[in-house]
Amino acid sequence: EADIYQTPRYLVIGTGKKITLECSQTMGHDKMYWYQQDPGMELHLIHYSYGVNSTEKGDLSSESTVSRIRTEHFPLTLESARPSHTSQYLCASSETATRGELFFGEGSRLTVL
Amino acid sequence: AQSVAQPEDQVNVAEGNPLTVKCTYSVSGNPYLFWYVQYPNRGLQFLLKYITGDNLVKGSYGFEAEFNKSQTSFHLKKPSALVSDSALYFCAVRDLNYGGSQGNLIFGKGTKLSVKP
Numbered sequence: 001e002a003d004i005y006q007t008p009r010y011l012v013i014g015t016g017k018k019i020t021l022e023c024s025q026t027m028g029h030d031k032m033y034w035y036q037q038d039p040g041m042e043l044h045l046i047h048y049s050y051g052v053n054s055t056e057k058g059d060l061s062s063e064s065t066v067s068r069i070r071t072e073h074f075p076l077t078l079e080s081a082r083p084s085h086t087s088q089y090l091c092a093s094s095e096t097a098t099r100g101e102l103f104f105g106e107g108s109r110l111t112v113l
Numbered sequence: 114a115q116s117v118a119q120p121e122d123q124v125n126v127a128e129g130n131p132l133t134v135k136c137t138y139s140v141s142g143n144p145y146l147f148w149y150v151q152y153p154n155r156g157l158q159f160l161l162k163y164i165t166g167d168n169l170v171k172g173s174y175g176f177e178a179e180f181n182k183s184q185t186s187f188h189l190k191k192p193s194a195l196v197s198d199s200a201l202y203f204c205a206v207r208d209l210n211y212g213g214s215q216g217n218l219i220f221g222k223g224t225k226l227s228v229k230p
Contacts, residue, residue, distance in 0.1 A: 006156075033217070040201060042222040043157075058217075090156055098207065099164045101147055102218060104156035 003027050006091050006105035012111050013081055021076045021108045023091035032074040033102065035090040036060060043090065049074060050096075081112040115208035119221035123143045126228050134189040134224045136204030145207035146187040147218065148178055152200045160202075163187060167224045174198070194228045200224050 004025040011020055025032065029052045035043040035058075045058030049068040063085070064078050074093075078085055088109045092102040117138045126132045138144055145164055149157040161172025168180045178189045189202060204221040 024142045029121060040223070040225065043203070043220045045217060092157075099145060099162070100218060101162055102149075102157070104149075105157065106156045107154070109154070 004091065004093055004103050004105045006089075006108050008108060010109050010111075011104060012113065015080075015082055017058065017081050017112075019078050019081050019110070020092075021089055021110070023074045023105060024072050024077070024108045025074075025093040025103070026072060026108065027103065028071065029093035029103075030096045031094045031100075032068065033092045033094075034058075034064075034066060034074070034076050035092065037088045037090055037107075047076065068080065081110075083112045086110060086112050090098060115206055115219055117204050117206045117219055118219045119202075119204055119224045121224050122222075123165045123225045123227065124224070128196050128228055128230050129193050132191050132194040132198070132226065132228070134202050134226060136187045136189065136205075136221060138185055138187060138201065138204075138206045140206055140208070144180075144185075144187075145216075146178075147205040147207070148172065148176070148187075149203045149205065149220075150174075150190050150200050151203065151223075152204060160189070194226075196228050196230055199226055 007022045032049045034047040037043045044060035046062040047066040049055045089106050090107045091105040094100040094102045147162045148160040151157045161230045163180045171177045201223045205218040207216045
């Protein structure tokens with residue numbers, strides 16, 4: 001079992017609300033990632049971080065923002081949610097080594113009404 | 114650019130029969146290849162990876178994958194499928210030229226495996 005946790009698992013919220021999806025890992029991994037996935041579909045990398053105070057945008061443009069103030073914590077924030085943000089958001093982490101696999105959280109399914 | 118392809122959207126297999134989920138890749142250097150499984154409403158779980166060494170890699174839940182450099186393939190296999198193997202399977206390749214020197218994983222579009230009793 002991977003020690004990476006996401007909350008909330010499910011969130012239904014109205015348009016215009018601010019939301020933060022939490023992601024924490026206890027494995028001491030420097031690298032963390034956020035993927036967006038529509039149901040049964042491919043994953044798109046939206047943010048990643050190689051360590052504290054390091055964040056980069058992924059290959060899919062996203063209106064969300066992330067922060068990495070602590071190694072174990074990588075929250076994702078949407079300032080003003082819209083129906084187009086409805087999706088599943090997956091957080092992952094990995095060791096620094098190139099050979100390292102990603103460990104995924106259980107995901108946060110966001111529905112914006 | 115590095116890429117990975119899963120040519121089949123869905124694979125249907127009868128329980129007890131062998132299964133194969135196909136994956137081909139394109140990289141400029143040595144490939145680092147991974148397979149993941151995703152059950153409904155869950156995150157991805159790591160199955161196995163190829164970094165170097167033996168072409169046949171064994172992983173979790175009885176799965177294995179064969180690395181074929183000449184065909185640039187990394188097909189996932191299992192000798193005898195179970196109904197509980199029904200899930201979404203993702204192949205991934207690490208792109209050392211993407212996301213800094215360590216590279217980020219590039220995922221295929223996924224293949225839905227359906228195992229019928």
